[in-house]
Amino acid sequence: MEIFSNILIYFVIVPLLTLAGLALCRNKGIGAIRTVAVTGASALMILAITLVVMFLQERGAGNDAEMILTASWTWYAPLNIKLALGVDGVSVVMILLSAFIVFAGVFASWKMDPLPKQFFLWFFLLSTGVFGFFISIDLFTMFMFYEVALIPMYLLIGVWGSGNKNYSAMKLTLMLMGGSAFLMLGILGIYFHSSADGNLTMNVLEIAHNNAIPENWQLFLFPMTFVGFGVLGAMFPFHTWSPDGHASAPTAVSMLHAGVLMKLGGYGCFRIAIYLMPFAASELSWIFLTLTGISIVYGAFSACVQTDLKYINAYSSVSHCGMVLFAILMFNQTAMTGAVLQMLSHGLMTALFFALIGMIYGRTHTRDIRDMGGMMQIMPFLGVGYVIAGLASLGLPGLSGFVAEMTIFIGSYENADVFRRVLTILGTSSIVITAVYILRVVGKLLFGAVQNEHHKQLTDANWFERLSTTTLMLSVAIIGCFPNFFVDIIRDSFLPVVKALGEFFPVVIQ
């Protein structure tokens, strides 16, 4: 079929092949399972890097179409549901991010126990959903892949999790499902108003070009879609699944979840909610700006008093992901670029955090910072990793967090209206609060005297743990040191959105 000549489809095929490969493994054959998983993850990573190169070549060759590498295959004609593929700069970097995190996640779950085969099966099914979401530009296909990514989460947390896992898994799945109910409504609404002349379509690009959704419908559908994706993006007050879910999830799942799955939210908000309904977006943005502004500060303050490492990072994620949605709602190219950078940065850095926490927890069997101390003396590699992740999170120049936050703040301030500026300044205050909670954890966890005598026998990281964390640390540093590489890829992708918004909202088009 013609569609198989498109590189994008392989982002779904490779995880599916890996699934098949895993299915062939024996339950106890841990060696074979690892081999297949690593092969699959590496193949994805190579594919992602190839995709970036191809993208740059295409753009370099002057192909400035909105989406490139497009392909389409109808799989349910009565509703015009197609497997429509296509990527722009945003999806390309998101795919790259996902590939890195899947890669690191495989190594972080090297010693998964029990049922390693089943774990990796679900893990790769989740990856399939994630990649599928980013490569498709058909509303229904996106929704389908979104659900594919969601369901494995329930089992991954429910079976392999720790602590109050049943409650968390249930809460996470139900809240996200609640979100997708809204989303489904939104998508159907968009579909039935997608065209003025009756040629209904599910294709995002076509809908955007038709620009036919009536304004009163937009006002109804925009909140639906935005909240639907906002739940996944941990928007206040729909964020409470995140702390519990993260705390109970196994390491690799936390990584994938915070690293990639939460990004689906931000990506969806931008790609579907704002892009397709610019009028409602500019009318209603103040509500969601307020909510996301609250998210930023609220998450940071909440993180200050937590004592469980995973809770701290989960609340920190609320704050950082709030910043993503916040920046997207600022409606100018710089802030939106910053939002994508923040997604990248947050994805990598939170994955790093969760990987390290998982490794520390695997050794000490506690995540309560009051019971730990002086880890730097015992496990220097993990300690240094944690400090680097922390510094990235609080925005040290040279690491990714700084670049992303600064782009967001400068971009947000470009808006001339007072409301947005006040919120921006409020948002900037989070850099101080972030410093407070990060340093608090670092001080308690890593520095000081060893609290527990038993901890003195613990060992530092293994080779596979080092590989996993080093990959992430390097990526964080690369984004931090050479941001313009990514900015160039991302930036132009926002032109169509900004143009669409420009009709209703005094955006700065640079």
Add this chain to the structure above:
Amino acid sequence: MAFDFSILVLAIPLFMFLFLGLVGVKMGKKITGVVGTIAMGVTLFICYSIALTYFFGTDQGQVVNGVRQSILAYDWNWLTFTDKLVVKLGILLDPISAMMLIVISTISFLVHLFSLGYMSDEYGKPEKGFQRYYSFLALFTFSMLGLVVATNIFQMFIFFEMVGVSSYLLIGFYYTSPAAIHASKKAFIVTRLADLFFLVGIMILSYYTDTFDFNALMASPESALSSAHGQTFMGCSVMAWALTFIFIGGAGKSAMYPLHIWLPDAMEGPTPVSALIHAATMVVAGVFLVARLFPLYVLEQGAMNIVLVVGAFTALYAAAIACVQSDIKRALAFSTISQIAYMMTALAVSSNVGEGIHEGGLGYMASMFHLFTHAMFKALLFLCAGAIIHAVHSNENSHMHGLHKYMPITSIAFLIGCLAIAGIPPFAGFFSKDEILVACYEKSPLWGVWMAIVAGMTAFYMFRIYYLIFHWKKHEVKEGHHAPHDMQWTMTLPLIILAVISCVAGLIPFGNFVTVDGKALETHTNWPVAISSVCIALVGIGLATKMYYKENKLPAQLKSKFNGLWTAAYNRFYMDELYQFITHKIIFQKVCKPIAWFDRHIIDGTMNLLADMTTSASFAIRKLQSGSIQSYVLVYFLGAILLAAVTMVIVLI
């Protein structure tokens, strides 16, 4: 271009940071230190050659029509915000950055050298974490150099953050000590708070002027200021707000009141670090920042007055506290705060009204001059303190006393430092301080007298420290300890070098090199001011001699007489407690905890309530599905009869 190799100034320390940090563990400790020091020596050499070429070279176009130009040696695009706002990383050479290159590289090199001895035990065996120490020193040097050569305000902000982090890492070097952890955390968070204002200031400034670039801003400061089109916010122009916010950023790093609280605590770090970061280089970053944006500040008198008031108040406040501290490093820290406030004040008293920016820029020149000399003699004092602490293993002056006999070289070096800071001719401090006083008198006699009083107090507290360390009474050598003695050459040599610089640096005709507009500024000694300031200094010294040279009862009597004042000053006027109260009692207890509670109970509660309601609703209706066929049949049968009845009724009617 002769400045092509200026990139090495940044590249070498950065490389050393990565190299020592990654490979250092595998190398021997001693070798790491030596390699780090040699690399710093190379950097020092390059910095000197750049600065000397800049000041004395003739063929690079540094001086055009008697005006020193600023030279853009490198400028790379690093991060694109918008088409106009692009963050660049580059190297800008102008008088103040060239001067700072000299200051930083000199002190950094000497500290590298000094630390070889200081960070080892008595038998010359390096401490744990030696590699880490040198790698962090390299990181700090890189960040600080990057800061001073910044071509734009955003690069400056980037390196502001970087020095903040390296300072955090170095203060917390002894990471097993709770005090050090606490101090490092405090230093970082307080300066971060200030950086927040800095960032907001940058956002405002760049929004209106559409540029980060210093050269573009300085090219026409008037148009930069008027770009806000007279917009005001709460009665002040937007630009005044922006400049005030930027000043707050600088004030955080420079430990101006009320953001000074981190600096005394930062003394928990190793002493050479205190000398490098918290006395000579990083803490003057704020002064440097204001000096960098001086053409803007000087046009915006509102912001300048804030700088003036804050600077003058801090100078007096810190001097008062320094008079009673018993920990020598803390006393020196407050002295540093006071002296930096001096520089701030000097900047703030400059004006462009009356004689124009050239003549009015005396304060600017004096401030930079004082920055230079202060860096030298304060580093000297700190390194001496380091040597003393290394010898007696304590910071408290009650454990010292009478060390003059045991450590003569250190004693003389310290004395030179004290004379320099007190402003006794011909030592360096006299010249720079004298010019600051002249500039203050020109602004208004009030500030002149105010600063002169601070100068007197400076002389008093420095000599108090000196006497309490080296004289007062005979040193008691504790049982089982060696008698203290002067240190090995790596530690003594930096002292001697710095002492020599402190003696002669004042003779540099500074006005020829560093002025606000690049033209040479003739300075004349203002005899009345000079004589009166020397007299005040002498009075201070005399008073200190009377009270502290020989053990006597006078200090104790005075202390009991002014007990309230003494205790308040000793406790630094309870600023720390105030901050503690605000952060812990208010923010932590009254903001964070309720938010966490709200999250757990209200928001989560709502979600759980929804879930519980669903469950209880299904429990309520599950009775319908009893599973007993009999009841189904009953219902079915009744329904059937009802239907039949209804049908019959319809049919019949």
Add this chain to the structure above:
Amino acid sequence: MYLIPSLIMFGCGVYGFITRKNMIAILISLELMLNSVDINFVVFNRFLYPEQLDGMFFALFAIAIAAAETAVAIAIIINVYRVAKKVDISEITKLKF
């Protein structure tokens, strides 16, 4: 005329089915209803289409099915009795919910 006993039988069957708790009794009530329906088949066949025998055959067929069904039901009841030691349906609620 023939329909009256059929109606009574059916009513008794329904009543028994709804009120009895014993499974055997319920089964008997079920058989009663089934047989009343069989009678109806035969009666209506006789009155409406006397020349055809479909109703008769249907009744015979239903009797055969009823026999099989009763056998199955009795088997289930005996098995339930073996496990639960009772045949009272209000007490056998293990499979409920």
